[in-house]
Amino acid sequence: MVTSLLVSLWAGICAIDDIGTQMIRRPLLISTVVGLIMGDLQTGLLIGATLEVMWMGVGNVGAYSAPDIITGSAIGTALGILSGGTATAVALAVPTSLLAQQLLILYRSGIVYLNPIANRIAETGNFKKVFRIQYVPMILAFLVRAVPTFLAIYFGAGAIDTAVEALPDSIMDGLSIAGSIIPAVGIGLLMLMMIKKGELWVFLIAGFALAVYLDLSVLPITLIALPLAYLYDLATREKETKPESKSKDSDDFDDDEEDYDL
Amino acid sequence: MTEHTEQNKITKKDLNRIFWRMQLMNVTNNYQSMQAIGFLSSFTPVLERLYADKPDELKTQAMKRHLEFYNSHVNANALIMGVSAAVEETTTEEEKETVTAIKTGLMGPLAGIGDSLLKFTWLPICGSIGASLALNGSVIGPILMFLLYNTVNVGTKYYGIHIGYKQGVQMIEGAGGNFLQRLASMANVVGLMVIGALIASIIKINIDAQITAGDNVIEIQEMIDQVMPGILSLLVTFAVYKIFKRTNGKYAPQLIVGIMILAILLTMAGVLG
Numbered sequence: 001m002v003t004s005l006l007v008s009l010w011a012g013i014c015a016i017d018d019i020g021t022q023m024i025r026r027p028l029l030i031s032t033v034v035g036l037i038m039g040d041l042q043t044g045l046l047i048g049a050t051l052e053v054m055w056m057g058v059g060n061v062g063a064y065s066a067p068d069i070i071t072g073s074a075i076g077t078a079l080g081i082l083s084g085g086t087a088t089a090v091a092l093a094v095p096t097s098l099l100a101q102q103l104l105i106l107y108r109s110g111i112v113y114l115n116p117i118a119n120r121i122a123e124t125g126n127f128k129k130v131f132r133i134q135y136v137p138m139i140l141a142f143l144v145r146a147v148p149t150f151l152a153i154y155f156g157a158g159a160i161d162t163a164v165e166a167l168p169d170s171i172m173d174g175l176s177i178a179g180s181i182i183p184a185v186g187i188g189l190l191m192l193m194m195i196k197k198g199e200l201w202v203f204l205i206a207g208f209a210l211a212v213y214l215d216l217s218v219l220p221i222t223l224i225a226l227p228l229a230y231l232y233d234l235a236t237r238e239k240e241t242k243p244e245s246k247s248k249d250s251d252d253f254d255d256d257e258e259d260y261d262l
Numbered sequence: 263m264t265e266h267t268e269q270n271k272i273t274k275k276d277l278n279r280i281f282w283r284m285q286l287m288n289v290t291n292n293y294q295s296m297q298a299i300g301f302l303s304s305f306t307p308v309l310e311r312l313y314a315d316k317p318d319e320l321k322t323q324a325m326k327r328h329l330e331f332y333n334s335h336v337n338a339n340a341l342i343m344g345v346s347a348a349v350e351e352t353t354t355e356e357e358k359e360t361v362t363a364i365k366t367g368l369m370g371p372l373a374g375i376g377d378s379l380l381k382f383t384w385l386p387i388c389g390s391i392g393a394s395l396a397l398n399g400s401v402i403g404p405i406l407m408f409l410l411y412n413t414v415n416v417g418t419k420y421y422g423i424h425i426g427y428k429q430g431v432q433m434i435e436g437a438g439g440n441f442l443q444r445l446a447s448m449a450n451v452v453g454l455m456v457i458g459a460l461i462a463s464i465i466k467i468n469i470d471a472q473i474t475a476g477d478n479v480i481e482i483q484e485m486i487d488q489v490m491p492g493i494l495s496l497l498v499t500f501a502v503y504k505i506f507k508r509t510n511g512k513y514a515p516q517l518i519v520g521i522m523i524l525a526i527l528l529t530m531a532g533v534l535g
Contacts, residue, residue: 019288022336023412026385028392032404042399049393049403053464056386058514067515094518112294118302118329125321127306127313133299134289141289174526177534180466181498181525185517187457187465188502192511193382194450194457203451207458212492218394218459222387225455229448236447 004078004153006037011074012146018070019141027051027069031077040081047077047089054090054182055097057189068104071145072097075152082157083164087175090182092160100148107144111137203228272311272351277423279307280343284419287339296333301343308347320355327362334369335376340419342368344426375442383449384414390460397464465495470535 010033017024024030028048035044055069072093080089114133121129164172195201203225210216210224287300305328313321334342342365349361392407473480486493505517528534 016289019286019291021285022288023408023415026389026407026411028389028396028404028407032396032401041401045396045399045401045403049396049464052389052393052396053460054518056389057382057511091522094515098515108291109293111290111292114290114292114299115294115329118290118299119326122302122322122325122329125318125325127310127321127325130299130303130306130325131283134286134303137289138286170530171526174529174534175522177529178522178525180464182518182521183464184461184495184499184502185514185521187461187499188506189511189514190382190386190453190457191499191503192506193378194453196450200450200454203454204458204461207455207460208462208492208496209458210455211459211462212490216459218391218456218463221459222391222452222456225452228455229451232451233444233448237444 001154003038004150004157007034007074007078007153008146008150010034010037011071011149012142014070014074015141015145016138019138025070027055027073030070030073034074034077035081038078038081043081043084043086044077047080047086048073050086050090050179050183051076051093054186056183056186057191057193058186066101067094067097068100068145069097071100071103071148074145074149075156078149078153079156079160082153083160085164085172085176086179087172088160088164090179091175096152100145103144103148107140111140203232270312270314270351272308272347272427274424276307276311277344277347277427280304280347280423281340281420283307284339284343284423288336291333295329295331297339298329298332301332301339302328304339305343305346308343308350312350323358327358330362332365332369334373335380337380337415337418337422338369338372338376340422341426342372344423344428345430347423347427348430375446379442379446379449380414380418383446383453385411387453387456390456394460394463461495461499462492465499467494467498468535469494469533471533 010030014024014030028051031044031048031051032041033044035041035048038044051069051073055067055072058066058069075096076089076093079092080086114137118130118133121133191204195204206228207221207225210221211218216224283306284300284304287297287304290299290303291297292299302325309321309324309328313324345368346361346365349364350358353360388407388411391410392403395403395406397403469483469486471482473482490496502517506514525534
């Protein structure tokens, strides 16, 4: 009871962060704290890392509301820890995030009613009043995430437990194997956004090779990537400025040295 | 352009007040006017300053002006608010259309740059570093992710407002836009190398099946590892990417469920282990 209240309180805080400062809002951070609350930091970390990568490319773009990864992470992690596994967490987080997405759309449609209110405040010409309009939606946003989280954890824990016990081992094994393949979805989505030119593939392969053959972790590979990014910028920039510099200087200089002056 | 008196000049403190207020900018994000209410409520310190001694009708007009549809990237908003503040300050009441024009002109392109730089590059880089540490059971993972991401997140918001105000419109129309594009393409390179590393370290596929030819038992996984370790992870990710490319990034949840079912079936059949 106390843990489900605390986890839902945390989900509510994350909800306000999501529409406000946007400092937490990611599975790795949400799940770690859920793990801390429930006294199983290690499992929280594992679940958080898996969900983080799985939902990497997922986010609101423009008017489109993405699956609600906040509620999904909070509920998935909490129930995953209770039934002891990353597999259950992933299996639960996906449908929960889709259901919670509908609530989120409802929230953003509902607060359309703030527009006439804002207009009325504008009529008064009183600048001070505008800021107050935020309070009610903040409470709503808190509840939209906290209440479902509480219900799911408080009433769902028992049901999930019996369901997990009833399932044959082979299905549970398959689910945990799926857990280590599913991150490909998040990565695939991200690649869709990032590979704008065919030549960029070489960098992905290089990163992969560094990890596979040299056993480097992500941080050193990021550092190695920095000079490469700089060189790539130099190479592509030269291409763009060349015609301009030629038209200006071609009469005076025709030496090769000209290229190095850039 | 009007001459403005000292008291009607926007101060550093006003800009800092925008910074604090814009932390709640998305609270009122709705399907009708998107971030318009949020923009007005964050932007009021500037209006309070500029309209302090103006009649109420003008105050109303100013507020309504900023209640028109508006939507951009949260971090880009800082820059736009800085620029808008500069424009509000230097235009007369008859020229106020410029404010809206500049706002709406900037929100689209800057939202795109903000998304591709922060949401699809920097955040995933931080997430990857954090996740790969967390998978080894280290609490430093999420802490590092939080610090790395929010240095940039909070930093761009704070400096965005001040730089936007100081440099005004020139910055974005001149060299600034070009610089942002270059930054985006550099970030892209780093991001893709991180993604490559991530594929190798996080996606794990292990084939359990063996081929028995006479007395020889051939472990398929061993054979594959000799070609290139982790190549299955690369192939699966590539397949997922191709599917997304064809479907335009839709059906991610369906794909996750599909992978689950496939993994369960293959495990039952003894192929995966």
